[in-house]
Amino acid sequence: MTGGTRIVTRPGGSLRTPRARRRIPVVMPAAAAWLIFAGLHRALSGRVWWWQVPELVPPLAFAAVPMVLLAAVAVARRARRTALAMAVLSLVLGGGACGLNLASLWHRAAPAPPDAISVFSWNTWYWDQPAAGGRPMPPPTGTPRRDVKGFYRYLRAQHADVLLLQEYVYFGADSRPIRVNDLDRLRREFPGYHVATVSELVTLSRFPIVAQRGLDLRPWLEDGRDTPVPPGSGWPGFHTVKTLRTDLRVGGRTVSFYNAHINTPVDSSPPGPDPRRLNRTQHEAREANLRALAADVRANPLPAFLAGDFNASPAMGILRLLPERLTDAAPAIDSLYPATWDERWPLWRIDWAFTSPEVAVHEYRLIPSEGQSDHRGQRLVLSLTR
Template identity: 75%
Template sequence: MTAPLRALLGQAHTTDATRARDSRRALGTRRRIPLVLCAATAWLVFVLLHRALSGRVWWWQVPELVPPLALAAVPVVLLAAALAMARRARRAAAAVALVSLTLGGGASGLNLASLWHRAAPAPPDSIKVFSWNTWYWDQPVGGTMPPPTGTPARDVAAFYRYLHAQDADVLLLQEYVYFGADSRPIRVHDLDRLRREFPGFHIATASEMVTLSRFPIVLERGLGPRPEDSRDTPVPPGSDWPGFYTVKTLRTDLRIGNRTASFYNSHISSPVDPSAGGLDLLSLGRTQHEARQADLRALAADIQANPLPAFLAGDFNVSPAMGILRLVPGRMADATPALRSLYPATWDDRWPWWRIDWAYTTQEITVHEYRLVRSNGLSDHSGQRLVLSLSR
């Protein structure tokens, strides 16, 4: 065989091998493309269902437990995967990922406004407010009443030092309650110590909320479900404290100078039945869902009928991914933009996962400062500290 012929045959062999290799690569690419597109489409379907069902039907409560950040992170990962694919399928997969990011990203808990929002300086007569879920007041950590042998004791002095350190004019505190070994709520009788610790403060209580204020309290009222919603709030048979289950917001109207403003201290029912003793997915039933709706409807009805400037804060037991937040009336504006955190998280305070504590104001109130205060082991919630002012 002549040298030119051998060269020609070698070139043909090389060309055939290259074509075969390119064909295998193209086949592999075609196989990968549908996987990314199918994943992006499946996630978009989930986002659409979540927007339609979350907060509206009780049987969507398990999907509602999706970590909020996933609503932004998953489409971003899918978008990156789509951009690595062949050009023809890239556009379809990328478009689907972008649509799911657009529709779901707002419920991810990301506070993009923190990148550009700059609050106005606080005036001299500003009001310092602190809201905090105390984790069963000064009950032994993670314990019951009476506490089991070996249960770590709560440092009560540290508890009050923490409250004093907030230097607040108004304190909105939740879980002013103990729990017995049978998950039965037990009233706390600590008003005498509160008066000693906060001389000159006015104090109001309702259910398991307590509000302390330097300003005179001219009205205090616990808010429970409307008659048409009362059937949705479960009260265990034989309970000696039904108000614990039916009253989940304490409204106090405070006289601040020559103005009066309403402060709402809320602890919305948990999606998990408290008798379950933990995150039991089987307890995510209709009863708790309807109780949460009743809590928020009672709150919304009072706010809508209230002509006064209003501030609302507390433990809502609602992550940014849960659609039940839409029951907060439109009159209230979320104070989140004033937070200097891109991903604010209040629970669990030791290893923060997401946010379930919130603050809202009406347009007559300006938020000058808003930050989350770690509880240093005193609670499983971070506190919320805000500096406000009333418009002139």
């Protein structure tokens, strides 16, 4: 005994304490378990509806857990190579889902030209829903918004040429969506802007709107019986249209702006997302919305910009359904781990922006909501390259 610790001598003269021995059976099963999870996630995410709850893991875990395992392997002796191989393989399998924005380390955007377009995309958190006076219930996860003037002041402060706004809706105590009609106030608050709205989406534009339409998911449902419209709904469009396309006349060209709010992985009606309300219909609706969006962009010859709340983190394989023609604007974000939700614990990026090859991104910032929402806003400066 030395200092109260028994020394164990192995053949060859190496020394190991009982504590060191105990580390080995922990590292090996942990590395094996995470490798199995990473492999299953890569194979199942976005492909089967019942994997939607495991998808809710913070994306950073796909990098953080393998790195912790690698550190643990460094102090292990027995089976070190096997544990090391499993940790490295799990990092390879899940690394693309971790949400790290490595391109931000070297990307340098070109200066914006004088005719650049400023865009602000934001999930408003049930618009300006008040909490008193017999009006619908407050937002489900925190203090109700009472300062309606502050809400519009925040929107105006973005000084955007185009605003893509989601959750233009109230919810009643029975979780029923309630239409909002704030068009008169929007026109007063944004004089000279053109307004397009469908379902729970609003697009405001300084540029003339030459065409607008909502993208209906129903033609893209694999099973027509799997409709996301609840029985007796008085507002079917809320459930069937989650993308608003507006074609804007910018200078001498027409540009398509897509404003999207894709369904959550689990039912998100008040009081909020709950993994216990997992269902196949929710997954089918997400897929159908993304297929409708991809088909429209694929057939659209115009320059295109897409932004909104996709309710999908970098770890969710359903993002593979996004239009091939569009690329993520994330390299222009000055953040190694951009996260947009929620503002209290920003672990997920679920708000995204994408551009077609004809659109350059000169600036991309995530804007704090100043208590107006649980989402950060996305502010971008764009220009047409060709």
